[in-house]
Amino acid sequence: MNKNSKGNINDFLNKDILFENSWKEISTSEINEIVSDDFPGKKDFIEFYHAKNGGIFTKGAYIYPDHFYEILNNDFFSIEIGSFFHIPLIEDKDDDSNYTMSIERAKDRRIDYSEDFENFVLFHIPFADNHADNDFWIDIQTGEIKYMDYEESYDPDDAIVVAPSFLEFCKHIQAQPRELN
Helix, strand or coil: CCCEEEECCCCCCCCCCCCCCCCCCCCHHHHHHCCCCCCCCCCHHHHHHHCCCEECCCCCCCCHHHHHCCCCCCCCCEEEEEEEEEECHHHCCCCCCCCCCCCHHHHHHCCEEECCHHHHHHHHHEEEEEECEEEEEECCCCCEEEEEECCCCCCCHCCEEECHHHHHHHHCCCCCCCCCC
16 A cells, blocks of 8 residues: 555545555554544544554645534634544554654643543544644544644633534545635
8 A cells, every 4th residue: 555645545535635644554453442432433434544544634634614514703714634643553552753643642642631621532532633733533422523722722612513523524624725705
């Protein structure tokens, strides 16, 4: 498998998105070791991680929550996506030599922010970030994708729901920001 391929990853990403530097191939049991909870959309999550175990959007990638939700203030906003976290193999748990952060390390760096965040981490899985160190999380109760902008708030109640599922999130990632009218 070419780890630096451009193109459609199992029909998850648009063909014009450059997604590179995937980590080592991983099995379903290794994915379940890290992401043990069942959640709506887990099948899609596993299929994606079989194709690409994390990676970097080297030419840019954006998500627009208004694809799914009405934005009350008619504000035009996008959220940049920098990378998807990887799932380390058992023998690589302490290996930080990759270009992406592991899901476990992403979780560990946030868990001690507050008691509220400790509870948030129990029901959410971090899987991606932007280039400003803000995270995207899967809500394991609903399957929704949430975004935490830590420059705005460390309160998990302020997480922004950006997509109804992992699959819809992936399918609506765009390579270029929208043009303002």
